[in-house]
Amino acid sequence: METETKSPSIFALTRTRDRAEKHLSKYLTLADELDFTQMIWAANALKRNGGNGSVFFNRPTKEQLEFSQKPGVFEPWTLESLYNRFLSVDDETRTKRKKIICNEVRTALMLEDLQKQIENAEDGIVLARSPILHELHRIAQRQFHWQRGYLNIGQIYRSATIYTFEAAQTAFAAKHGLTIADLCSVGFAAFAATQRHPAFHIDQLPYSQLGVARESAVLALQLISMGIGDARKLAKAPKWKADHAAYTWSVLRESPIIFFNKGSAYVAPIPELIMYRISEGLYLDLVRLGDKGLIDAMGRAFEAYCKDIMQTLLPDLKIEGEFTYNRGQNKSPDLFVKLGDKIMVAVECKAKKMPLGAKYADPKRIVEQPGIDELSFGVVQLWRYFSYMRRHQGSDLDDSAVGMLLLLDPWTDLSDLVRGEILTKARAKALSDEAEIIAADMRPIVISSVQDLEYVLMKCTGASFLNAVQNAARAGFLGWHLASAHDNLPEVPSIEKEYPFLARVAEHAPWWSPPEARLSRAI
Template sequence: MKQELLTKLRLERASKRIDSIVLSSSLDRLLVMVWAATMVSKQEFRTAERFLEVPGEALDQSIESSWRIHEWELETFLNEVLSRQGADLGTATRNSNFDPRKWSSLAECINATKSLEEAEYLAMRQPTEVLEEMRRIAHRQFQWQSGLTNKLSVYRSTYLYAFKTAKAAFESKLGVSLEAFQKYGFALWTTALSSPHVAAIRNLEFLDVSEAEQRICADLISIQPSQLQQMNEELRSDNVEAAYKPSLLRQRPAVCVDGAPDHLFLPVPDILIERISAGIYYDVVAPNFAMTREMGERFEGYIFNLFSAQFGEFRVQRETTYTFKRHEVKTPDLFIGRTERLDCIVECKATRMPLRAKFGIGTAAIAERNELELAKAITQIWKYVAHKRLNLIPDDLSVTETTIGVVCTLDNWTVMSDNRRADFIAAAHQIAHEKHPEICDSDKIPITFCAVEDLELLIIGSNYETMVEALSIATDPQYAGWHVSHLHGRNFPGNGTQQNHPIIRSIKDSFPWLSKLEAKAASSD
């Protein structure tokens, strides 16, 4: 009982520490401070110093530096600040020494956020394995570490979600074309890299975006003060740690403040790029089953393009059909090998990972449903091997003793989690036993899981032989939860990103107007 009381008091103190910051500064000054901190993390020190005192030690933003700024902490802090706007902060007191231009005040904001996270963890979390907690942390941080503005990520999201019917649905639902939305977002982001607040409406004739379209786009990406209470109730009212609650900024990365209706604050500009790319999924694809199915088909095509563009001299083949017990059966999605000798059998799963599943706060039903989807992917691979052994498939491909299975996922289901990988494989064994008795133990080839962003890095930084070897190494249970690209770098050092990769060239072709925007930005410097 005493420990529970102490934990409760610690949580109250940590929350009041954030309350005090909110009382000690206007919202616009806090937004500018966070923007300047973001520029420090990008090592844009001269830009940051216009609004924030940056000590010499903070010029070291290496991963080992204790002065390093972590943008995921800034995002959590901002969400806590926004959730308190207009709220009754009770007995919290104003800190007269708080000055958003001083580094010590930024440090207080970050430390207060960490204190809140630690207090909430003690108050809310059940005993859990260390690796399970590391998985939650990895899901929170990895996206920032790999870069929200990663060009491959933007290209991939647009390829997957911006197909013809989705574009039409986007324009019908939101009143502006997807192309205009993305142009407007990139234009704002470019400006926000040099200024904490930007004009909501500007001259974008060179991008063929009208003023009327800009107003619609601005409304879609910005939070108005009058909207904060409702958005907080919808997104952040669950009794979950602040670090793992849905982020207001992921839906609306720009913030409006009272008295400046024509200006947008973009405190963490890179979130805007995610909103206009990956965010498209939640605008139109997620609510529509037919579009979700089409997205899955496009995901298979995207993975095929990744392999075939880089390894075209080898055999990269898509799925076929065959007859089994008078029914048409599909093979796995992709086959990769040297001529007819198979090195990898690939099954693609575009199942999105719910926020609750990422952070271990979902219901058992959600976990079981998603586990079943990944287990089915494994079983599909094993079933193909069994049917090849039984001479039921009339193709010239051959499975060898070194052939492996690869389950390629849109989200990273197994990062830092050997338990989750083991659960998927155990469920696949159960499905095989109950529904596919023709599968024997020799058909159950080794399986590795590889998220698409990991696969992109692997393919771009490897040759065919090292790529296959890295995937094979990743089937070893001791490497469960590892990124395959990291395993590749560890075992085959010296392979760097190949900037001439066909996928990278296609990114430039997909956004031809970006060159106009870059030229415009360069001319204004």
């Protein structure tokens, strides 16, 4: 007779968490700052490529090397959380007590295990109070971007296209005294330098070979690095209060490089975050310039990018841009996907980024974010256009046409709650403010991130793309990734397309030209 296994009580889980926190905090106060930072680098290096971690670790065994490759061991998202916990612990007794040995793999495994014990216990506490589906969203936000990777030519080109338009470059240079290209060149050189060794000095970077003056290299490092003391202060005053140990604010998202002894040693605990900082992280630089005109221009750049990649990878469909209608009183959706002369998909693009605090928040708090209103307004814009087309003869709108809300950031990944809130707010606004919108105009809306769209475009035909969009609009697929809707078609084309913008990358990201040569020079 089978017996039902009972889940641990909240009391037991809390006790497990508190015990692990006590032990971990004690060990972290005994860790030398530079050694611990290099230990995180080495653990990450073991996970990525095995042997490089041996540069810091003391003769790891074959068993340890094999164990580090297992799923769930030395995952970058766990290492990032562990490092931020290290920065935030009380360090008053740091120099007065015996140190733990950070250059042993077993030390890294022990500390990581304590971090995971805390996270697992808090998972149990949260899941005892809320449905597991609510947690999937922030699990996705924490892990999916790591699985996509940051040394990704598509992401680099997209970010360079959207964030480095002429006005942005001018404003950035005026504020910081260097170009965005110089920032990215130095960041990429630092990333390359940290592939084989945990620490570097500024003069070990080949900035002159990259066409960057030393003064600019210094300014660039100032933007993407932080002294260990300042990093500690920042970690102890996070930008939001986390309700779970796995979803804390990260110093490394803004400053992926930590320096010691007034710059004598620079260490990137997780080098991939340098690539994040000089690609997607450029959004932060634009926002901090404080110019709404630049944010609006970024939105237009996003629309242009989406049109470009869809035109290029869907040659058998027509992709058309926005126009005004209703005697110039309204703007149409940003893009239209047409089969022949018929509109099959109307697309509204939104470049609103999701704050990291919102990505990691309880999903019930995400729906309170101001950005949700902006996204819901995008849905209303689609329905308003559908309404106008219904009321005017000669419409080129196909009877089966649907809308797509195309997002720069994956707001709705694995979250029916967030997706539902966007559509609920859109319906409420349509019913209260848009008298001419009726139920027939509220056509299905597919909500997709641009990353998901890119994945589908690289493997679809025009016909399978339209079928995937129709699939994603059906009740059984609501909330699915567009890629999943495509993969679940009765017949999935077997296509492997070459990345279409490879020849353009150097134009928008001159520091990436060619990557292999720059890597070899920078290492």
